[in-house]
Amino acid sequence: MAGAEIRSKIASIKSTQKITKAMEMVSASKMRRAQERMRAARPYAERIRKVIGHIRLANPEFRHPFLVEREVKSVGIIVISADRGLCGSLNINGFKSTLSLVRELQQQGKEAHVALIGTKAQQFFRRLKLPIVASTTHLGDKPHLSALLGLITAMLDMYREGRIDRLVMVSNTFVNTMTQRPEQRQLLPAETLDASELQERWDYIYEPTAAELIDGYMMRYIESQVYQGVVENMACEQAARMVAMKSATDNAGKLIDELQLIYNKARQASITKEISEIVGGAAAV
Amino acid sequence: MANTIHVDIVSAEGEIFSGPAEMVFVPAVMGDIGIAPRHAPLLTALRAGEVRVKTPGGEEQLFWIGGGGVEIQPKMVTVLADTAARARDLDEAAALSAKQRAEEMLRDRTGAMEVAEAQAELARAAAQLKAIEKLRKMKGG
Numbered sequence: 480m481a482g483a484e485i486r487s488k489i490a491s492i493k494s495t496q497k498i499t500k501a502m503e504m505v506s507a508s509k510m511r512r513a514q515e516r517m518r519a520a521r522p523y524a525e526r527i528r529k530v531i532g533h534i535r536l537a538n539p540e541f542r543h544p545f546l547v548e549r550e551v552k553s554v555g556i557i558v559i560s561a562d563r564g565l566c567g568s569l570n571i572n573g574f575k576s577t578l579s580l581v582r583e584l585q586q587q588g589k590e591a592h593v594a595l596i597g598t599k600a601q602q603f604f605r606r607l608k609l610p611i612v613a614s615t616t617h618l619g620d621k622p623h624l625s626a627l628l629g630l631i632t633a634m635l636d637m638y639r640e641g642r643i644d645r646l647v648m649v650s651n652t653f654v655n656t657m658t659q660r661p662e663q664r665q666l667l668p669a670e671t672l673d674a675s676e677l678q679e680r681w682d683y684i685y686e687p688t689a690a691e692l693i694d695g696y697m698m699r700y701i702e703s704q705v706y707q708g709v710v711e712n713m714a715c716e717q718a719a720r721m722v723a724m725k726s727a728t729d730n731a732g733k734l735i736d737e738l739q740l741i742y743n744k745a746r747q748a749s750i751t752k753e754i755s756e757i758v759g760g761a762a763a764v
Numbered sequence: 765m766a767n768t769i770h771v772d773i774v775s776a777e778g779e780i781f782s783g784p785a786e787m788v789f790v791p792a793v794m795g796d797i798g799i800a801p802r803h804a805p806l807l808t809a810l811r812a813g814e815v816r817v818k819t820p821g822g823e824e825q826l827f828w829i830g831g832g833g834v835e836i837q838p839k840m841v842t843v844l845a846d847t848a849a850r851a852r853d854l855d856e857a858a859a860l861s862a863k864q865r866a867e868e869m870l871r872d873r874t875g876a877m878e879v880a881e882a883q884a885e886l887a888r889a890a891a892q893l894k895a896i897e898k899l900r901k902m903k904g905g
Contacts, residue, residue, distance in 0.1 A: 483902055491895060519778030526774065526842050530807065530835055595866070613862035624776050624847055629858030636859060683835075686794050686808040695809055696833060699844065703776040 482749070485742040489735055496731035502565070503724035509620060510656070510717035516621075516710045517653070524703040527696055531669075534693050537682045541690055544639060545697045548668050553590035555612065555634050555643035556580065557666070557705060558604070559650035559712045560597035562617055566720040569651060569659060570599040573712075576661035577649045581609065592643055594630050596709060612637065622713065624706050631702050638667055646701075650708040651715035657722060659715040664708070666701055769801040770840040771817055773827055775847045780827060781817065788841050789816040790834050799841055806836040815843055 535546070558577050560570045581591045595601050595614040604611060613633040618626055637643045646667035651659045685692055768784040788799045791813030815827045829845040836842075 483899075487895065487898055487902065490898070491891070516778065520776060522772070522779060523774045523776050523844060526772075526835065526844060530833075530844075534807070594862075611866040613859070614866040615862055616865075625858075629860070629862035632859035633862050683805045683807040686792065686806065689807075692807060692809060692833070699776070699833075699846070706776050 482742060482745050485738055485745065489738050489742065492731050492735050492738070496728055496735070499724045499727040499731065503721055503728060506717045506721035506724060510714055510721060512620075513710060513714035513717055514653070517707065517714055520703065520707050520710055524700065524707060527700045527703065531693065531696050531700060533683065534689050534696070538689050541693070543693050543697055545667055545669050545701070549644050551589060551644040553592065553643045554584055555637055555646045556591055556593045557630070557634060557646070557648040557708075558593055558595050558597075558600045559648065559705075559708050560595070560600035560603075561712065561716040562598045563716075564599065565723060566716050567723040569715055569719040570597075570603075572659075573649055573651055573661045574600070574603050576663060580647065580649070580663060592637065594634050596627070596630065597712075618709065618713075620713070622706070622709050624702060627705055627709065628702065631705055635667075635698065635701065648705060648708050650712045653711050653714045653718065656718045659719055664704070666704055669697065669700065767801055768820055769799065769803070771843070772840070773815060773817075773829075773843040773845055775829075775832075775845040777847050780845060781825065783817075783819065785817045785819055785841075786822075787818040788843075789814075789818075790841075790843060791815070791829075792834065799836055802838045803836050803841075805838070807833070809833050810843070810845075815845075 535541075556577060558573065560573055564570070577593070581593075584591050590610075592610050592612045593604060594612045595604055596616075596618070598616045601614055601616060613630040615626055615630045634643070634646055638646055645665065648664045648666050649661060650664075652662045654660055768786055769788065771781065771783060771785045771788050772779070773781040786801075790797055790799065791811045792808045793811055794808065796813075797808075810829065810832045812829065812831045815829055817825045817827070819825060827843075827845070829843065830847060832846045833844045834841065835844070
């Protein structure tokens, strides 16, 4: 019976191993696609950054509220997480980074308001006593900006109304397949190019006025930053899952080898026992 | 290639078009404009509508955009397209629903098991059932 038990255990580990192996391969291909999406989103943000730089250069007297530093009493934090688990410590690292930021703010007597992206962030932050401004989940493998707009608008409105004085985004950055690092990026007040970075010096014709244009560009700039954060976090998620699943597959392989050895030994022992019994029986006759 | 202008149509989600053109038409807020090579630098906002790109081969390509902006320089045009159709009140509605989701989530803070946990539980139960079935078969056979 011990033999049969070990055999069924081996079979169950083998089927688990098949699943983890499949998940590893799926994550590998999804990671590549997420990285492509990351690259594809970059030119848009770069362009807008340059355009905003030009507008600021040409209109130094004009100051958009998104560009002005003010005394910080309350901070908005956009937390980006994955929708699913099984990706190592990726999500929890992001949350730890967020919590240390929140603690730091609270020690300074500042408030923190959070906006959550992803199911995991929701599950984590609902247990805490932090004001949650907005949340969005189930973005899928191909996140769309439209799914994020509501959350971003809610945060931008709070900033405009003066209920938050700074907007920070916490998400994972993709260093390489093995390494992902949680990072806090300041979105507002925004840092844009300063004059020294712009080589070309000319001015545009503005239709309608520069002041009216910059508002639209500023909003789109923030939106594209958040979108990039989401896409990058997704690449991180897939990479982390790929690595986690690879080690799970390897561990399953080791376990199977060990069990196989035990099974063979048990089988050998029972055969030896049987033979010695037969021999003993024959000798008695 | 003096009589062409380089056109990039990009959105926050990726590149839509990139290549040379003889002429580009965009739906600007102050009225549609046609852009020929060596146009004066211009920055304007766009309405929702069609962007038409006349390629050097003489054919025309159409792109629908939900609004956005265009940056024009003498040798290049960059259309910053919005992928989502958007209006101020539409954004507001989305913001409201994001807020509501957060509130709903807080309301069932005390709710029973979370879906993910329940699913994991279910998967474990299913695996156990399968194992029991196998065991039964083995004993029977």
